[in-house]
Amino acid sequence: MTSSLQPRSAAAARGGPPRKWDRSIPPSLRPLVRAYALGYASAVVPRLFTLVLQQVTTARRGRGDGPDNGALQPPREPPVASLQRILRGGLDPQRFPTFCAALVGGSTLFEVATFTAACLSLKLLQSKASPGFTETVAAGDNETSSSTPETINYAGRTLDLSLFALTRALDVIIGELWSQRRKRGVADKQWTNFETAISNLADPTMFAASCALIMWSWFYYPSRLPRAYNKWIDSAASVDKRLIKALQRCRTKELRYGEDTGQASLLQGMCLEYKWPLQWGDPAVAVPFPCEVVHMGCGPSCEYHALSRFYRSFRWSLFTYLPLNLLLVARRPSFRKLKSALLSAARSSAFLGAFITFFYYGVCLARTRIGPHLLGRDTEARNRIDGGLCVGTGCFACGWSIMLENPGRRKDMALFVAPRAMATLLPRRYSLDKQWRETLVFAASTAVVFTCALENPKRVRGVFGNVLNTVLRP
Incomplete structure (x- = not known):
C-alpha cells in the first residue's frame, strides 16, 4: 500500500497533477487526442477571453463608466448565443483542431x-472558404456588353502556418549543424570567443532583424501584415496618423522640402491642435519640420520624449502583463511565486517599453542628433532623411530591446516573430495554382520537425518544443 502511494506523493511534491488526464485513453490514441484538445483550446480560449472583455466593456458603458456611454452602438449577439457559436466553431472539421488531430494522428496512429x-x-485547412481569399468579379464578353459574376478563389490563408513550420525546420537544421560544429571545435580546442558570441547573439539578432521588417511594413506597407497585428502595433505605438502620412509622403516624394506640393494642410492640422507655429507644418518653409512634431506635445527635447515614451509604454504594458502573470500565480499562490510574477511582468514591460522608445529615439537620432552631421543639412539631405532613413533607423534599433528580456524567452520570441517577418516579403494572397508550393514547403518542414522531435527532442527549442514532445509521447 505504501509503495502504491509513492508516485502520487512524489508528483504532488513536485507540484504536478497526481494523475494524467489522458491516462484512461489507449496509448496509441493519446497523441491524437492531445493534439485535438490542444488545437481546440488554442482556437476557442482566445475567443472566449475576447467575449468576456466585450461583456465587461458593455457593462461599464451601461453604468456610465465607458468613454462611449450614450453613443449609438450596433446591435450585438446575445452572450449565450456567442458562447455557443464559439464552442461549436471549434468543432468544425475544417478548423485548426481537426488539422492538429489529422497531422499528429496520421503520423503516429495510422503510421502514415x-x-x-x-x-x-x-x-x-485550405479547403475551407474564406471571404478574405474570395473575390467576385464581372467576366466580360467580347461580343456583348453584358457580364456574368465570376468567383475567384485565392491561396494564402495558411501562409502564416506554413512559414511557422519552415522557421522551425530551419531552426532545427541550423541548430544541429552548429551544435556539431561546436562539439568538434571544443574537442579540438579550437572553439573561439567569437563563435561563442555568435551563439549568444543568434536569437537576439534574428529577433531584431524580424522586428525591423515588421515595423518597416507597419509604417509603409501595412497591408503586408494581418489586420489584428496592425491594430495591436497602432495601439502600442500611440502615434498620430497624420505624422505617419507625412513621412510616407516624404518617401513617395509627394511631400518635398523647399517646394509647395500642396501638402501643408496635413501637418498644419497638428500645428493647430498642439498650438505650434503654423509654418512648422509647411514643408516649403520648415526644412525640415521640427522634431518636436515627432514628439507630439512632449516638448523639443528628444531625450525627454524618449523617457516619456518609456514611462507611458511601460505603464501600458504592465497593465497587460501583470494580470496574466497574477492569473498564473492564483492557481497555487505563494510569496515566492508572487515575487517572481511581479519581476517577470516588470521585465517584460521594460522590454516592450524599450522597444517603443528605441523606435522613436532612432527616428530622432536620424533626424536631429546624428543624421544631419553625417549627411548634411541641405534640402536634399533632409528629403533623404525623412524619406526613409529616419524610419529605417528606428526599425533597426527597436528590436534590440530583446536584450532586456529573460535569456530563456529570447529564443521563443525570436521564433515567434520570424515567420511574421518572412510573411512581409510574400503576398498575403496569391494564385490558387501555386498553392502546391506552399503545401510542399509545409510538408517537408513538418517532416523535419517531427522527426527531430521523436529522435532528438531537445533540438526542437522553446515552449513549442516542450508542447510538441508532450503531444507526441505515447
Missing part, C-alpha cells in the same frame, strides 16, 4: 509518413 499527413491536413 509525416510528409503525407502534413499534406493532407494542410489541404483540410
